[in-house]
Amino acid sequence: MKKPKLYERTRWRFALIIIALIVVATSILYTNTVVYQLKLDEEKRVKLWFDAQKAMFDVTTQEDEFCDFSLNLSIIESNSDIPIILTDEHYRIMDVMNYEDKDAIKDTAYFNKEIAYLKKHQKPLVIEDDVIKNYLFYRQSTLITSLEWFPYFQFALLGVLLMLSYFTFSFNRQAEQERVWVGMAKETAHQLGTPLTSLMGWIQNINMMYPDDEDLLMIAEEMNTDVELLKLVADRFSKIGAVPKLEPINVYDNLNKHLQYVQQRASRKITFDFPDPTKHAALMVNINPLLFDWVVENLLKNALDALEGKGQIEARVIDGEYFVHIDISDTGKGIPKRSFKSVFQPGYSTKKRGWGLGLSLCKRIVEKYHNGKIFVLKSTEGKGTTFRIQLPQIK
Structure with a gap:
């Protein structure tokens, strides 16, 4: 059996997913490369800031009078985006930069947590001389x-x-x-x-x-x-296309009507096991008999085709709390598990003749016009198939 349209649609979906993944992977790789280069540049800027700060610390009191610190101050003040914390050797905050509206004195608890985090994730730069020892912590900029x-x-x-x-x-x-x-x-x-x-x-x-x-x-x-x-x-x-008029129908009577019809036209080697309406209390559902009969006829016809002249067709009704379940089973050749959903797609057919519209119409009638569901409940290749129709129950 050939299913070119379904195969082509699946192949195109797979191709689109692969293309999307390639685009995303390329974007992530390129961005990470740019970020890595920016990090290196940022580290150089912090190191330059560190050197400018350290140079000012290294100047003695006598040298202070003759040194021009304008360049150092310019380098220090040029940092407007890299968050920096300067502490003493006991990790007490001396200065902070680029932490938005945070204040080193008012927000001590915040900066203590920040220092604890930075100590855990990076090695600080050290500014020291014979007397003073300071630590410089920094985070990457908001841009990175x-x-x-x-x-x-x-x-x-x-x-x-x-x-x-x-x-x-x-x-x-x-x-x-x-x-x-x-x-x-x-x-x-x-x-x-x-x-x-x-x-x-x-x-x-x-x-x-x-x-x-x-x-x-x-x-x-x-x-x-x-x-x-x-x-x-x-x-x-x-x-089809119009809103059908629904009426309350006894499920058992409806199935018995189909049994009488199909039994006369089936091979004598095919047996039927349907519920007897006289032995069950009426179970009512709202259906349009003209359209719903089409559904049951399609399922029974498919069951007869699957049996190829020999086997059993069984119908069971399950009274659920809110729904009535109608199971129609056969002992035919079965359906592969991978085809449980595709059997309801237009064009799907295992027969040489036919348009493959029967089950597609069944699904449309049950779901669109009866607010129900129809699906393959179970199937085993070589052993048979069970279709389930689920309809809202009239309370």
Whole structure:
């Protein structure tokens, strides 16, 4: 079985994910390289600041009168973005720079924690002479910190944009599919209408013109049966896109109706195990019989195809607290686990003939028009499959 569209869509999604990851990885690598170079430059600036400060400490009192400290002061004052703490040998704060509105005297507790953190994560620069010993601690600038976080922010932003793009694309695609479904269904119902009207007229003519020909009348009766079936199909297609009218129906009676229909048309080597309505209290759900019957018929038809003329079809009803669960099982060839979701996608089919729309229509009818769910409950290749329909229960 070929599934080119599904395969192509999966491959494109995988390619887009790989491209996005490459873009993010490249951005992070480039930013980290820039940050590393800036850190080296910042270390040089701190070292220069340190040297300027140390040079002033090293000058003796006699030399002080003849030294020009304008360059040193200019270097020290030029630091406007690197947070610096200068302490004595006992780690008591002497001066702080670039800690925004923090004050060394008023915010002693804050700076004590800051010094404890810096002592743990870096080795301070030491300014000392024969008498004085000071320590210089510094943090990286806000610019470098921002650059370090930038690629991760970029990654998060890219993720949000991808999610928004995906949901927008999905919504537009679903809306487009909705229009295609409705248009196709309406057109199918319209196209069936003309030949149906003609066939009904021919059947009436046969009954009027040949009232004594039993063989011809029998053929006309069989034709009428098929015409009524085609009318039912056309009516179902015409309901797609419109809001169907729901009515309370007993689940057991509905299943028994389908049992009577399918049992007459199935191989004698196929057995059926359906609940007997006379042995169960009525269990009511709101459904549109015309559309819901289409769902059950599709599941039973698929079960018959999977059995290939031999096996068992079973129906079970489970009375939940808020939902009614209808399980339809067969002992056929089963479905691979990887296909549990894809079986409901348009175009999926294991048969050489057919459009692969049956289960897709079932899902649409159950979920869109009956506020329920339909899914593969379990399946084992070579042993069989169980589909579950879940409908809100009428209390």
